[in-house]
Amino acid sequence: MAYGSALAVLADPTRREVFERLRAGARPVNVIAAGMPVSRPAVSQHLRVLKDAGLVEERSEGVRRMYSVRREGLAELRAWLESFWGDALDAFVLEAERSYKAKRKRKK
Known part of the structure; x- marks a missing residue:
């Protein structure tokens, strides 16, 4: 249940802001922190x-550490979220079929 860990970690608004600042690519901590209220x-x-949640990775670049989004870390969270879409589509198909059958029955 790695998606549960990702959800818990991203529930913090400051942490979510830090994570979103990595959206455009790898950044050092001083660039990420610039303009933040912490x-x-x-x-x-x-x-x-x-990083512990598997959402961010770091690498050394000279004397700096660069942080970036770990795309694989988002895969399970994304799959879990997409499962809701699949469930919603399945429910829509069932309702459409039920409605169609009821409509045909009334015409007879």
């Missing part, structure tokens, strides 16, 4: 939680 060390803590 300190750079706090952003580092949020990045650590995101």
Whole structure:
């Protein structure tokens, strides 16, 4: 149930903002923290939680650490969310078929 962990981690609005700042690509912590209402060390803590949840990865680039979204970390969350779409479509098909059959029955 990795999607549960991802949901719990992304429930925090500051952490979600940190995560969204990585949408455009890899960033160092000072760039991520720029303009945020929390300190750079706090952003580092949020990045650590995101990394532990498998949503973010880091790599060294010289003396800097670059953080980026770990796309594989989103795969299970995405699959879980998409399962709702599949369920909704299945329910729609069933209702459309039921409605069609009822309409045909009334015409007879």
